[in-house]
Amino acid sequence: MVGQEINFINKINLKTNKIDEVSEFISYERQAAIHDLINENSFLVKEKEINGPYNLNIEINNNVLIMNITNEELSFSKDFRIPINSLRRIVKIYDASCKLYFNSIKEGSIDKIEEIEKNRRKIHNEGADKFIEITENKFEIDHNTARRMFTLLYTLYI
Numbered sequence: 001m002v003g004q005e006i007n008f009i010n011k012i013n014l015k016t017n018k019i020d021e022v023s024e025f026i027s028y029e030r031q032a033a034i035h036d037l038i039n040e041n042s043f044l045v046k047e048k049e050i051n052g053p054y055n056l057n058i059e060i061n062n063n064v065l066i067m068n069i070t071n072e073e074l075s076f077s078k079d080f081r082i083p084i085n086s087l088r089r090i091v092k093i094y095d096a097s098c099k100l101y102f103n104s105i106k107e108g109s110i111d112k113i114e115e116i117e118k119n120r121r122k123i124h125n126e127g128a129d130k131f132i133e134i135t136e137n138k139f140e141i142d143h144n145t146a147r148r149m150f151t152l153l154y155t156l157y158i
Helices: 022-037 085-107 110-135 142-156
Strands: 010-013 043-045 054-061 064-071 077-083 138-143
Touching: 010 142, 022 138, 022 142, 054 142, 077 110, 085 110, 085 142, 110 138, 110 142, 138 142
Parallel strands: 010 054
Antiparallel strands: 043 138, 054 064, 064 077
8 A cells, every 4th residue: 555654553542432331252352452552553544645543533323333533643533333233133143252252261161162253253354344344445454453443333333
């Protein structure tokens, strides 16, 4: 990708409307996704030569992903509104697979864990592919960035 060294996410803030605390697992997943995204990502806003690095403010409101994106120079600021109804089913299936995985670990069902984890990764990849599909006219992102963004969406949705 041209200009990849400057087209990346530099900072992420999540806005949540939930008053209740999230579970320890969701909190961990959220923190890990943000950490991994900040350390390694490829992200380009597909607008007339708007280069990063980018700062993202992310929230979900009425099944719409709202991403306020600014660049470091603050010469660009825009809210992107992306309907994410098409991700709802994948998020629910992913959540069920995560619960199954962690319950299997707690119960010591070692023989099932490998198969469950393989299935969970497959669902995670489907979520990432769908995220790329629904954002492809706005952003250019690689698969690993999409996986981490899907994880963030999952933690905001649940």
